[in-house]
Structures are given as structure tokens and as C-alpha cells.
């Protein structure tokens with residue numbers, strides 16, 4: 171039955187998709203909304219999607235929906251800051267984790283959305299080039315060169331973050 | 343003036359780390375790296391990115407969200423046409439009971455006294471104004 175399949179998929183994939191959306195949207199409410207929209211859209215199309223492509227389809231849908239939201243946000247020029255969220259974390263360990271997470275989100279949101287998706291699929295979803303190429307409907311060599319470009323950008327961003335942190339420390 | 347040295351192997355390094363090269367290519371690159379400082383530096387930087395990204399710890403999906411999704415999906419399970427039919431018939435039956443109410447209050451009691459009609463109209467009016475909880 172389709173609905174059982176859907177339920178299993180929801181249990182298996184919603185956490186991964188939710189975390190992907192958190193990384194690029196940097197806002198819990200938006201991540202929840204897009205996650206919901208993604209699964210509802212998937213459910214409507216489920217019959218016409220190959221089972222082996224379910225995950226690709228979900229990520230592609232989430233990506234497009236998130237992209238639309240980011241465009242709308244940019245149009246409104248609304249800046250999203252999540253610093254209040256960090257205040258909820260009292261003990262040092264989780265505060266460090268949270269800070270590290272914010273740095274990662276910050277870095278990924280400086281990439282083009284397509285580059286962030288590539289990084290997501292390779293690093294966090296452990297997809298190989300072939301699977302990523304299928305998800306993005308492109309070639310493996312394009313995946314490789316785009317990933318290299320994304321990583322070079324990340325190297326720069328990480329180095330800038332380090333400089334900023336050092337500057338902050340020297341001020342205090 | 344070209345400042346940065348480049349190595350022809352550089353483009354293959356990401357695929358090398360990711361394990362995306364064939365065995366023959368992999369061995370070629372590995373052999374090259376052992377004697378190329380440029381590629382050694384490049385690999386170090388790429389691995390730095392990996393280490394950075396892997397520090398992300400996943401968050402749980404907010405409680406109840408999966409259930410919410412399941413609910414909205416099972417609600418939309420009836421096909422759109424049937425949903426329209428159902429909502430139309432609900433709207434129609436509400437309208438019919440209103441019409442019946444007007445007919446009852448104005449028709450049945452029309453002859454008994456004028457005040458009854460006024461009460462009937464009043465209550466209908468205040469219904470639309472939202473004075474009553476539905």
C-alpha cells in the first residue's frame with residue numbers, strides 16, 4: 171500500500187530533510203513549513219516516481235521550495251538571525267555545538283543554493299557522484315567540478331570565520 | 343604576472359578523496375601526491391572543509407511534525423473532485439437550513455403577530471454579525 175510506504179519514508183527521511191532545510195534556511199519555522207510542503211507534494215506525485223528515486227525526488231523538491239522561499243526573502247530584504255536560539259543552550263558543551271552549527275549554517279548559506287545542495291548530498295547524505303548527478307539531473311563530471319568550486323569557496327569562508335573569531339577574542 | 347602555481351592533478355583531488363576514481367586513476371593520483379607539495383596542500387585544505395562540515399550534529403524533527411504531515415496527507419487522500427462535492431453539499435445544506443429558518447419565521451408566524459417577524463429577522467441578522475457561536 172502506498173500510504174504505508176509513505177509513512178516509512180517519512181520516518182526515515184524527514185530528519186535528514188529537516189536538517190538540510192535548517193542548514194540552508196537557518197530558521198526552524200521555515201524548515202518545518204517547507205518540510206511539510208515537500209512531503210505533501212511528494213505524496214501527490216508518489217505514484218509516478220520510481221521507488222529508487224524517492225530520496226532524490228524529496229531532496230530536489232525541498233531544494234526548489236527552499237529556493238523559492240529564499241528568493242522571496244531576498245526580495246523582502248529580510249535578514250534572518252538566529253542568535254536568540256543560541257541563548258537557550260546553557261551548558262558549555264551544547265553551546266559549543268550550537269556555535270559550531272551556526273558557523274556551518276553561516277558558511278553554507280554563503281554558497282549558492284545549488285552548491286549547498288551538492289555539499290548536503292555528498293557530505294551529509296553520503297550520496298556518490300552518480301546519485302548526486304541523478305538528483306540534480308546533471309552529469310557526474312559537472313557534479314565533480316561544481317563540488318570542487320563549492321569546496322574552494324568553503325575554504326575561503328572558513329578562513330574568514332577564523333579571522334573573525336580571532337579578532338573577536340583579541341577585543342575581549 | 344601569474345602568482346598561483348597550478349598542478350594538472352589538482353582537479354582530480356576531490357574525486358580522489360571522495361573515492362570516485364577508478365582504481366588505475368586512484369593509484370596514479372596517489373603516486374603523484376607523494377611528490378607534489380601543491381597537491382598535498384590542496385588535500386589538506388579539502389580535508390579541512392570535510393572536518394568542518396562533519397561537526398554538524400543533527401537535530402530532531404520537532405515533536406508531532408511527522409504526525410501532522412501524515413494527517414494532512416491522509417485528509418487529502420480523497421480526490422479533489424470528491425472534496426469539492428462534499429464541501430459544496432455542506433455549504434448547500436447550511437444555506438437550505440437558513441432558508442427554511444426564514445420561511446419558518448416569516449411564513450408560519452406571519453399571521454400571528456408583527457413582533458415575531460422582527461425577532462426572526464433580528465436573530466438572523468445577528469447570526470451573520472457573529473454574535474452567536476456556531
Ligand SMILES: [Zn+2]
Pocket residue numbers: 349350351352374375378379380381382
Ligand atoms: Zn600535484
